Amino acid sequence: xxxxxxxxxxxxxxxxxxxxxxxxxxxxxxxxxxxxxxxxxxxxxxxxxxxxxxxxxxxxxxxxxxxxxxxxxxxxxxxxxxxxxxxxxxxxxxxxxxxxxxxxxxxxxxxxxxxxxxxxxxxxxxxxxxxxxxxxxxxxxxxxxxxxxxxxxxxxxxxxxxxxxxxxxxxxxxxxxxxxxxxxxxxxxxxxxxxxxxxxxxxxxxxxxxxxxxxxxxxxxxxxxxxxxxxxxxxxxxxxxxxxxxxxxxxxxxxxxxxxxxxxxxxxxxxxxxxxxxxxxxxxxxxxxxxxxxxxxxxxxxxxxxxxxxxxxxxxxxxxxxxxxxxxxxxxxxxxxxxxxxxxxxxxxxxxxxxx
Numbered sequence: 001x002x003x004x005x006x007x008x009x010x011x012x013x014x015x016x017x018x019x020x021x022x023x024x025x026x027x028x029x030x031x032x033x034x035x036x037x038x039x040x041x042x043x044x045x046x047x048x049x050x051x052x053x054x055x056x057x058x059x060x061x062x063x064x065x066x067x068x069x070x071x072x073x074x075x076x077x078x079x080x081x082x083x084x085x086x087x088x089x090x091x092x093x094x095x096x097x098x099x100x101x102x103x104x105x106x107x108x109x110x111x112x113x114x115x116x117x118x119x120x121x122x123x124x125x126x127x128x129x130x131x132x133x134x135x136x137x138x139x140x141x142x143x144x145x146x147x148x149x150x151x152x153x154x155x156x157x158x159x160x161x162x163x164x165x166x167x168x169x170x171x172x173x174x175x176x177x178x179x180x181x182x183x184x185x186x187x188x189x190x191x192x193x194x195x196x197x198x199x200x201x202x203x204x205x206x207x208x209x210x211x212x213x214x215x216x217x218x219x220x221x222x223x224x225x226x227x228x229x230x231x232x233x234x235x236x237x238x239x240x241x242x243x244x245x246x247x248x249x250x251x252x253x254x255x256x257x258x259x260x261x262x263x264x265x266x267x268x269x270x271x272x273x274x275x276x277x278x279x280x281x282x283x284x285x286x287x288x289x290x291x292x293x294x295x296x297x298x299x300x301x302x303x304x305x306x307x308x309x310x311x312x313x314x315x316x317x318x319x320x321x322x323x324x325x326x327x328x329x330x331x332x333x334x335x336x337x338x339x340x341x342x343x344x345x346x347x348x349x350x351x352x353x354x355x356x
Contacts, residue, residue: 003342005320006168006294007191009337015194018247026237028310032231045258046177051059053177054209056202056225058321059238061190062167063091064219065200069163069186070095070134072221073204078131079103083119086110086141087323088165092134101213109287110141110326120154132161132183138169138291141323143332145173145291155181161208167191171252172261172293183298185195189241192261192293194337195248198241210315265292268335268344275348279355284330294334296322300355305331310353314332316349337355
């Protein structure tokens with residue numbers, strides 16, 4: 001079965017075989033060698049200096065990393081502005097409510113890009129001032145790639161820290177870690193890094209981490225960072241998932257790094273888009289506004305999602321429905337993982353047969 005959903009991904013044999021490494025006790029030096037390799041590999045994806053950025057690993061899904069980031073890096077007495085144009089922006093707002101972090105939400109239609117003017121106006125007008133702004137980089141709800149550059153500049157001008165959910169973009173989309181406004185980025189192993197579920201991480205700026213607060217126990221970012229720097233861990237981590245993450249990072253490096261992965265995804269996404277367009281199936285949002293990782297498409301007339309899903313699953317493909325109110329309008333195709341051009345061609349052929 002080929003997974004075309006936005007994580008977990010279809011694994012390469014190289015990564016799959018890494019799961020067969022020896023069992024490790026997480027209190028032995030061999031595990032801490034593995035943990036160090038994962039942290040060093042994460043720094044290497046975007047060429048980050050360990051003096052400026054701290055990779056903090058945790059056992060959990062990408063949502064765990066986002067929650068850890070938000071709970072720790074918005075200080076006591078801080079205020080968070082959340083940019084929401086999909087399910088995952090909505091999720092950050094729910095986290096802020098649960099932790100009783102003072103916050104506001106700039107809501108958008110899920111098919112729309114963030115309104116920069118409205119965001120800036122709220123940053124300028126709010127009293128008391130916001131200390132942090134959170135945004136989803138790749139909003140997987142629709143495949144939209146939310147632009148970060150102008151928002152980062154605006155945050156810098158206003159002394160606002162930028163928190164980025166890059167769970168489905170880290171390793172395949174450009175992220176400017178040199179920008180001073182960027183405080184932290186949350187990611188996961190089982191999307192663009194082609195690992196397995198079970199390991200997530202936050203790339204935290206050293207200066208931001210030094211001011212972290214402690215609102216949570218298991219996901220305490222400051223404690224995790226301190227212990228990992230000491231070759232330690234507070235809890236039992238997902239050891240085999242660490243093996244797969246390290247191998248996935250090695251594979252990414254050997255294949256040319258994040259820019260090469262971006263190019264690979266883009267070629268596959270454009271191939272799928274061209275094939276669907278020839279069948280009269282158009283994109284939900286303009287390709288120029290989409291991530292290369294995932295694209296959303298309008299469901300064809302007279303075919304509902306269950307029909308499309310079941311026909312494709314019978315042919316060996318797993319796809320994803322639209323979320324929330326978009327469930328009856330769109331379907332989503334991701335090109336992460338071990339996907340080849342021939343797979344995309346066969347996908348389009350199966351859809352064509354369904355439409356005949």
